[in-house]
Amino acid sequence: MAWLDTIVQGVLLGGLYALFATGLSLIFGVMRLVNLAHGDFSILAAFLAVVAVQALDVNPLLALVLVAPIMALVGYTLQRLVLNRLLGRGILPAVLVTFGLSIVIQNGLLETFSADSHRLNPGGLETASLALGGGLAVGWFPLLTFAVAVLLLVGLQLLIGRTALGRAFRAASDDGETAALMGIDQGRLYGLAMALSLAIVAVAGIFLGIRTTFSFASGPDRLLFAFEAVIIGGLGSLWGTLVGGVILGVAQTTGARLSPGWGVLAGHLVFLAVLLLRPSGLFAKSRRVDS
Amino acid sequence: MSGSATIVERTTPASRAGLVAAVLLVAALIALPWTRDAGLMRMVVEFIALLVLAQMWNLLAGYAGLVSIGQQAYVGLGGYALMVLADDLAVNPFLAVPLAGLVAAALALPTAALVFRFSGGYFAVGTWAVAEVYRLLIANTSALGRGTGRTLKAVFPLARETRELATYALAVALGVAAVVVVYLYLRSRLGLGLMAVRDSEPASQSLGVDVGRTKLAVYLIAAFGTGTTGALIYLNLLRISPDAAFSINWTAYTIFIVVIGGLGTLEGPIVGTVVFFLLRELLADYGSWYMILLGALAVVAMMRFPQGLWGLVAERWDVRFFPVQRRVHLDAPPRA
Amino acid sequence: MSLLDVRALSAFYGDFQALFGVTLEVAEGETVAVIGANGAGKSTFLRAVAGALPVPAEAVAFDGRPVGGRPSHALVDLGIVLVPEGRKIFPSLSVEENLQVGAHRRRPGPWTLERVYRLFPVLGERRTQPGTNLSGGEQQMLAIGRGLMANPRLLLVDEISLGLAPVVVQQLYRTLEAVRAEGTTLLVVEQDVSRVLAVAQRVYCFRKGSVSLQDVPARLTRERIAAAYFGA
DSSP states (O other): OOOHHHHHHHHHHHHHHHHHHHHHHHHHHOOOOOOHHHHHHHHHHHHHHHHHHHHHHHOOHHHHHHHHHHHHHHHHHHHHHHHGGTTTTOOHHHHHHHHHHHHHHHHHHHHOOOOOOBBOSSSTTTTOOEEEEETOOEEEHHHHHHHHHHHHHHHHHHHHHHHHHHHHHHHHOOOOHHHHTTTHHHHHHHHHHHHHHHHHHHHHHHHHHHHSOGGGGHHHHHHHHHHHHHHHTTTTHHHHHHHHHHHHHHHHHHHHHHOOHHHHHHHHHHHHHHHHHHTOOOOSSSSSSOO | OOOOOOOEOOOOOHHHHHHHHHHHHHHHHHHHHGGOOHHHHHHHHHHHHHHHHHHHHHIIIIIIIOSSSHHHHHHHHHHHHHHIIIIIOOOOOOHHHHHHHHHHHHHHHHHHHHHHHHHHHHHHHHHHHHHHHHHHHTOOOOTTTTTTTTETTTTTTOOOHHHHHHHHHHHHHHHHHHHHHHHHHHHHHHHHHHHHHHHHHHHHTTTTTHHHHHHHHHHHHHHHHHHHHHHHHHHHHHHOOOOHHTHHHHHHHHHHHHHHHOOOOOOHHHHHHHHHHHHHHHTTGGGGHHHHHHHHHHHHHHOOOTHHHHHHHHHHHHHHSSSSSOOOEOOOOOOO | OOEEEEEEEEEEEEEEEEEEEEEEEEETOOOOEEEOOOSSHHHHHHHHTTSSSSOOGGGGTTTTEEEEEOOOHHHHHHHHHEETTTTOOTTTTTTTHHHHHHHHTTSSSSSOOOHHHHHHHHHTTTTSSSSSSHHHHHHHHHHHHHHHOOOEEEEEEEETTOOOOHHHHHHHHHHHHHHTTTOOOOEESSSSSHHHHHEEEEEEEETTHHHHHHHGGGGOOOOHHHHHHHHO
């Protein structure tokens, strides 16, 4: 029974990882950009929530309603002012600029909030649990996180599959130049993609901040886990990202059960195993792991 | 048809001047120990370490097009290999430094088998993931000191001055060797192939350049150089821990140095390291503002002057101290 | 007054010069053809007019106003639409979605999904299939339909006969006739010279990135065309 509990925890953790991964794979799909500051933006959102909670005395989940649009605006502006200028110049400028941004964000957070750990408190929700019978209990909050992740994925799938914006995303992802020739304003489109990506990662960051403590340096690990979830699930597949997140989550909880220091490492090893045995991931649409 | 000759020139007055300056600099470095300024010697060792790290990263990213943010893996592996070789296997600690580089290169082989499945931005993240794996593996191994790390005991019998002098000598030798080897490699036929791969993989492949082997060779060389430097760094510091040895800061510093100094040139990393040290001295008291400035400068540099400081100078005055290109003079008659 | 007025247009791919001072004009409602050997710069020219290459502002005028250098999507707003060489159908989109993307700018006009399906019934039959599942000829119809969905004033058509059987090409040119009958201005790049002479009111020939011949079909002899194609 304890093992079942571990697996369930891992699955629910996977929901959180899927949230992190979705933003990353969205912008990669649309504009072949890997945002190395992706994790740091989620932590920035968590800190913004800390500020909002202190200033407005609201529940962090409510602060999310304020923080997510702010992060969307940050993403849109960043893309249009800075990142759009780097596209088409190969991967080096984009990698280096987003890496530089990562350093700036981390150290900016350090200066502003010191090295202390923080935690967002949703008023007891995070410790409440639901008994599922047979001695198995799951926390309300992990369940909520997973549900939100699934909801967001469904929403994103509808957006991409049924709307004009979604068609534009897919067309630009197939062939950016022809998409432009059809009248798609690439600069604006990429800005919207980044806005969406950062809004989603803001949700992820705040949910993370409720679940566990975080500090200025928590960003890079989020990026790594997001990346691993995407690769395990396979590029180009939204639901594959959820599966990838779940596999990663289960690997981590299982590893941690064997030995506390081994949780994260177990996740890395599963990632490497998938990379070795099935480099295109489990549900890939595209064959090659290219950017 | 007039008999026009095509001349391929490999040295210029500037490069000959550069050679003279380089020889003088090395002579000065060799003479430095006579000043008995231990602090200065330690700083030179640090300078050379960063310079070699930068040259290696430059070789990878600027010449081979492999943008790795995981080179700290080899800094850490080199450092720990030093500990194991010198303390556990009773190898002479100074000999252990280049041997540690070999260990790093050996581990780079299976690493490459994994990360080369990626390209572009995902390659970058992949190298970072692998570095994290190494860090965690070592942090969970009690024989290697777990999270607290280890101290280099093999040098205890030596007098401090002797150790410092030997470390310094090793550093100077490493620095000179790294620059010379990279320079010769780039000027050779192999180097020409490498630059062709950087400019266009399909084109160079069609001309017979083995792209896969070329990239692997460069990756292994860089791992060797980085690993050796890692061993040197921890020979100098004497104390190693996983978080410090595998810190992303090593990559952050080298990226800054190369981007500010000039990517894809040999002189760039030298200029960049100088700027880096200057900034560090100036901003020593400002903690994280220093890193913020570094990051912001790197971002601006990539956007506004991607050729780096040295690139600006070289373009303006057409100067190259370490030319790796050939100048082709076509003495064709003017068009009618 | 000409709808499209190109004056001394030079274009580059990086350091490589592809077009050398091309001057060309198309009057509203006309069908003008561009012929020439491979690599003569015909496709480059259409792409430059469509905004895919950097171009000086005064080099291209549309409806009397300079439009050179504007991004492609802004030119689609004005009614300049390209049917690209090689069709460039979006593989991730269905046939219907490919057509819908063509209407992204939502320019008002007579062309709708229903009308395109009436023009190309086979597209209607396959509307939910991935765009690239179609045969070569059907993909070309899709590319033309996608261009029409933007309700163009000037339709730039790049080498629609490439790789297709003569029967299919015949059918495609009949639909171009229907488009022309609407009053749409056509600028057609074509390898098949005889096809083009039958449909165009004026013809330009390109050679090595510049115009080597321009005239009406009636006055073009085989010898003049060969000379313009390959050089005297």
